[in-house]
Amino acid sequence: MTAASLTDTQGILALAALAASGLALIACIVLARTVRSLCTAQRLVLGEGGSRDVIAHSVSLQAAFEALQEYMGDVTTGLNDRLDGIEVALTGAVSHHALVRYDAYNELSGQQSVSIALLDDRRSGIVLTCIHHRDQARVYAKQVRDGLSELELSPEEAEAVRAALEGDPSVDALAPQTRTVASTGGTDPRDAAGA
Numbered sequence: 001m002t003a004a005s006l007t008d009t010q011g012i013l014a015l016a017a018l019a020a021s022g023l024a025l026i027a028c029i030v031l032a033r034t035v036r037s038l039c040t041a042q043r044l045v046l047g048e049g050g051s052r053d054v055i056a057h058s059v060s061l062q063a064a065f066e067a068l069q070e071y072m073g074d075v076t077t078g079l080n081d082r083l084d085g086i087e088v089a090l091t092g093a094v095s096h097h098a099l100v101r102y103d104a105y106n107e108l109s110g111q112q113s114v115s116i117a118l119l120d121d122r123r124s125g126i127v128l129t130c131i132h133h134r135d136q137a138r139v140y141a142k143q144v145r146d147g148l149s150e151l152e153l154s155p156e157e158a159e160a161v162r163a164a165l166e167g168d169p170s171v172d173a174l175a176p177q178t179r180t181v182a183s184t185g186g187t188d189p190r191d192a193a194g195a
């Protein structure tokens with residue numbers, strides 16, 4: 001072809017076709033790179049698992065998520081049931097306690113007599129009292145329900161119950177309270193109170 005033939009109709013058409021084919025080649029190269037990056041990204045999402053497409057993969061992910069959600073619901077229900085049982089069991093556990101030390105017979109025996117209140121969250125439990133004398137020791141137990149005793153409490157026992165329910169840290173073994181109970185003819189006044 002000569003230079004004169006590029007200016008006629010056939011030459012112009014040939015140049016236009018060459019330009020269009022060059023643009024098409026560039027577009028094909030760009031598209032090939034785009035498809036290759038999409039395939040790489042799809043392989044990252046789908047893995048190397050063969051001929052699955054994105055939709056099938058999404059469906060399998062949805063099914064796995066629903067199964068996991070159902071399993072977590074079952075586990076949560078089981079844990080809630082167990083927690084409810086534990087809370088009920090702990091309601092009856094000793095959670096309030098107090099110790100009051102005192103001299104029961106107006107003697108200086110080093111506050112060897114004690115009253116201990118052991119109560120649960122329902123304010124129920126027992127009060128144990130141990131009265132120490134030189135010759136003997138006596139132990140009394142009284143049941144407490146809803147913060148009230150079935151039998152009359154001595155002042156020390158009532159103080160132990162109050163301290164246990166209020167959580168008074170000043171009434172414990174390290175901070176003994178001095179209490180004296182008058183002795184009448186060698187008998188314990190708790191005997192007369194129905195202990």
